[in-house]
Amino acid sequence: GEDVEQSLFLSVREGDSSVINCTYTDSSSTYLYWYKQEPGAGLQLLTYIFSNMDMKQDQRLTVLLNKKDKHLSLRIADTQTGDSAIYFCAEWGYNFNKFYFGSGTKLNVKP
Amino acid sequence: ETGVTQSPTHLIKTRGQQVTLRCSSQSGHNTVSWYQQALGQGPQFIFQYYREEENGRGNFPPRFSGLQFPNYSSELNVNALELDDSALYLCASSREGTPGDGYTFGSGTRLTVV
Numbered sequence: 001g002e003d004v005e006q007s008l009f010l011s012v013r014e015g016d017s018s019v020i021n022c023t024y025t026d027s028s029s030t031y032l033y034w035y036k037q038e039p040g041a042g043l044q045l046l047t048y049i050f051s052n053m054d055m056k057q058d059q060r061l062t063v064l065l066n067k068k069d070k071h072l073s074l075r076i077a078d079t080q081t082g083d084s085a086i087y088f089c090a091e092w093g094y095n096f097n098k099f100y101f102g103s104g105t106k107l108n109v110k111p
Numbered sequence: 112e113t114g115v116t117q118s119p120t121h122l123i124k125t126r127g128q129q130v131t132l133r134c135s136s137q138s139g140h141n142t143v144s145w146y147q148q149a150l151g152q153g154p155q156f157i158f159q160y161y162r163e164e165e166n167g168r169g170n171f172p173p174r175f176s177g178l179q180f181p182n183y184s185s186e187l188n189v190n191a192l193e194l195d196d197s198a199l200y201l202c203a204s205s206r207e208g209t210p211g212d213g214y215t216f217g218s219g220t221r222l223t224v225v
Contacts, residue, residue, distance in 0.1 A: 004153070031210050031211050031212065033211055033212070040221075041218060041219075042201060042216045042217055042218040042219050043154070043201065043216040045212060045216075048211070048212050088153050088154075090153075090211070092210060092211030094210070097159070097166075097167055098144065098156040098159065098167060098169070099146070099154070099156065099211060099214075100156075101146075101153030101154045101155070102153050103151070103152055103153045104151075104152075104153050
């Protein structure tokens with residue numbers, strides 16, 4: 001199956017930018033997603049990018065995709081304490097019709 | 112438009128028992144997928160149901176089984192519970208043929224096996 005990997009922890013100060021990184025293995029056409037999970041809650045879709053794109057911006061969120069290195073990043077501008085959560089990178093493709101999730105990056109935002 | 116509803120939200124079972132988890136899909140969706148999220152891990156695909164039949168399965172033993180009903184709701188059944196089955200079980204509904212951003216996840220059922 002596919003392998004999606006993320007760093008486990010990130011700590012930033014309120015107002016700074018956060019960058020969460022992810023690597024994936026599938027080389028075919030896929031969609032790459034970022035989900036947010038707050039304590040005791042389910043998954044909230046934040047944003048996504050198709051594998052033929054390089055960048056996508058959505059308000060405070062910027063997704064960058066390096067197809068050659070199979071590296072995906074999520075940048076959160078002006079990080080707030082409410083952004084503290086676990087962020088999951090996930091890959092989805094029509095050829096496998098399911099999500100492969102990373103283990104999640106726990107973002108801690110200090111006031 | 113209602114979202115995905117899972118029940119119960121929490122439950123505690125004893126090792127060896129059986130459990131049934133329920134999921135009602137979002138209006139307009141005809142496919143249901145189940146994921147297991149162990150503590151500190153990302154969700155892992157269990158299986159998917161479409162047209163009341165299993166349509167893809169992850170690396171889970173046969174004691175994990177499911178059903179989909181004519182109204183597209185679904186059940187996940189786990190027999191002979193083991194301590195390692197303790198996890199958050201997430202259900203996601205979608206419309207067949209839509210990519211991943213068309214999936215809606217429920218809030219999950221937290222199962223504790225003691």
